[in-house]
Amino acid sequence: MGLHRVVEPAGVLPQAAWRLDADPRIAANEVRIRVERLNLDAASFRQLSEKHGGDGEKVRAEVLEIISTRGKMQNPVTGSGGMLIGTVEEAGKRSPLGLRPGDRVATLVSLTLTPLTILDGLARWDGRSEQVPCDGYAILFARSIAAVLPDDLHPELSLAVLDVCGAPALTARVVAEQVARRRRENDPRPVTVAVIGGAGKSGSLSLAAARRAGAGRTVGVVPVAAERDALDAAGLADVVALADARDPVALSTAVTTALSTPADVTVVCVDVPGCEHGAVLATEDGGTVIFFSMATSFAAAALGAEGLAADVTMLVGNGYVPGHAALALDLLRGEPGVRRLFEARLAAD
Numbered sequence: 177m178g179l180h181r182v183v184e185p186a187g188v189l190p191q192a193a194w195r196l197d198a199d200p201r202i203a204a205n206e207v208r209i210r211v212e213r214l215n216l217d218a219a220s221f222r223q224l225s226e227k228h229g230g231d232g233e234k235v236r237a238e239v240l241e242i243i244s245t246r247g248k249m250q251n252p253v254t255g256s257g258g259m260l261i262g263t264v265e266e267a268g269k270r271s272p273l274g275l276r277p278g279d280r281v282a283t284l285v286s287l288t289l290t291p292l293t294i295l296d297g298l299a300r301w302d303g304r305s306e307q308v309p310c311d312g313y314a315i316l317f318a319r320s321i322a323a324v325l326p327d328d329l330h331p332e333l334s335l336a337v338l339d340v341c342g343a344p345a346l347t348a349r350v351v352a353e354q355v356a357r358r359r360r361e362n363d364p365r366p367v368t369v370a371v372i373g374g375a376g377k378s379g380s381l382s383l384a385a386a387r388r389a390g391a392g393r394t395v396g397v398v399p400v401a402a403e404r405d406a407l408d409a410a411g412l413a414d415v416v417a418l419a420d421a422r423d424p425v426a427l428s429t430a431v432t433t434a435l436s437t438p439a440d441v442t443v444v445c446v447d448v449p450g451c452e453h454g455a456v457l458a459t460e461d462g463g464t465v466i467f468f469s470m471a472t473s474f475a476a477a478a479l480g481a482e483g484l485a486a487d488v489t490m491l492v493g494n495g496y497v498p499g500h501a502a503l504a505l506d507l508l509r510g511e512p513g514v515r516r517l518f519e520a521r522l523a524a525d
Contacts, residue, residue, distance in 0.1 A: 178317040181291050183247065190317075191289035196247035198291035198315065204270040205318040209281065211262040211292070213332070214308040215339045218376070218447035219470040220251035220258065221306045227253075232303025239308070243294050249287035256470035257287030258306070260314060261325065261335045272318055280331070282338045283314065284321035284501060291315040305525035307332060323501045334505070336377060336518055341504035343378035343468045344385035345497035347371075347443050350464055354440055355390035366392020370431045370458055372421045373445035374413055375403040375517060378468050381504055382443045383412040384511045391441075395434040397421065406520065410513030421446050427454030444469050452477040453484070461487040468493040 180203065182188060183195040190196055202208050216224075216239070228234035243249050249257045264279040275281060283290060296311040316322060325334050347369075354367045369386040373379040374396020383396055396413035398404050399420055407416045419430035421444075432438055438460040444451055449471040456477065459465050465488055467477065477490055508515055 177319050178289065178291075178315075181315065181317075189289070190248070190291075191286065194246065196291045198247040198293045198313075200293070200313055200315075202266055202268050202315060204268040205272070206268050207264060207271050207273055207275050207316040207320075207322075208266045209260070209262040209283070209314045209316060210265045211260050211310060211312040211314050213262075213335060214249065214258055214260045214287065214310060215335050216249070216258040216306045216308060217254075217256045217339070217470055218306060219254045220256045222447050223251060223253050225304075230304070235303035236298050236301055239303075240294060240298055243292055248290055248292050254470050255288070257290075259283050259285070259287060259335070259339050260290070260292075261331055262314065265313065270318075271316075273316065273320065273322060275322060275324075280325045281322040282325055282335055283316065284323055284338060284341070284496070285316075286495065290320070307335065307522075307525060321496065326505060329505070329508070332522055333508070333518060336522060337381070337504050337508050338501055340378035340381060340468075341500040342493055342495035342497055343443070343445060344381035344507055345500035345503050346466060346491070346493050347382040347441070348385040348389040348503065349497060350441055350466060350491070351386045351389035351391050354464075367440050368392065368435045368437060369394045369441045369443065370397060370435065370439035371395070371413070371443045371445060372397045372427070372451060372455060373447070373469075374398055374416070375407040375410075376445055376447075377518065377521065379443070379445035380407070380410065380412055380514050380517045381507055382445060382468075384507045384514050385503070386441070386443075387412070388507075393435055395431055395439070397427065397430055406517060410517050412511070412513045421451040421454055422448065424454035424457050427451070428457040431458035439463060441466065444472065447471055449473060453480040456481045456484055456486050456488055456490075459486070459488045464489045464491060466491045466493055
């Protein structure tokens with residue numbers, strides 16, 4: 177679990193630690209990765225960019241400072257990090273990960289718990305995109321997760337997909353469970369799904385996953401007309417609705433109007449705070465809200481549901497579901513609309 181890498185405070189797991197030891201010498205159950213690219217999570221990058229008014233040099237300097245100070249990439253405001261790709265340099269003889277030197281991999285655990293050192297000062301990054309080209313090294317523990325990058329996809333595309341692969345996997349599981357329950361109960365109503373932030377990375381994958389899992393009607397909610405048009409063209413949702421997810425009544429109205437009912441499953445994939453109450457209000461009693469945004473306040477979600485007398489189950493997407501990487505990559509390969517949205521986002525970055 178990497179406890180021996182925790183510098184301070186003692187007695188916590190690496191994710192909760194303030195500082196980690198990023199010494200490149202590995203233990204027998206560790207793996208050292210030569211890093212070539214980081215993917216900062218959307219909430220973290222947005223916070224840093226807004227803090228510095230879009231000044232890429234200042235964003236780059238703060239990311240470097242965080243990593244050098246903490247021995248990992250963990251935004252002190254959002255608490256989130258991201259993930260990385262690189263090549264295995266050395267694998268300890270007792271590592272259970274099955275990785276070998278020369279394997280090109282993406283880590284499927286957060287940068288917030290991954291010992292990390294940057295060697296090139298992020299000289300090739302302009303501080304204006306979530307993907308960060310770099311040179312450095314990172315350490316994986318026995319209980320870390322990594323996936324060998326597929327040969328048929330560009331590494332940057334794979335990185336963008338694997339960064340959010342937990343979202344479609346959990347969405348598919350929850351939707352499939354709802355569909356199965358209605359069949360058992362001979363309930364003919366279709367399972368309805370709303371994805372808040374449907375044109376983004378995790379949102380587009382979640383829409384595709386919901387449809388594959390048997391959702392009868394889906395709505396993707398986006399904040400601006402350009403995203404509405406892009407999601408419409410992708411064909412991933414039955415309806416695309418325009419609403420500010422931070423406005424609870426507007427969000428609820430948009431979802432209910434699009435589906436003719438509140439959603440059975442609402443998936444929150446936005447990277448801004450303040451969307452908790454709208455998601456709860458947009459969800460049918462007895463339904464489920466899945467929060468995949470690192471900008472979510474779980475206190476606000478819980479207290480908001482209580483204050484609204486909303487009988488909803490709220491799930492925290494933890495980024496890991498067995499088989500999540502393979503599922504996300506399969507959706508990218510099999511759903512042209514998903515791939516177009518991802519490639520357009522990478523081109524814009």
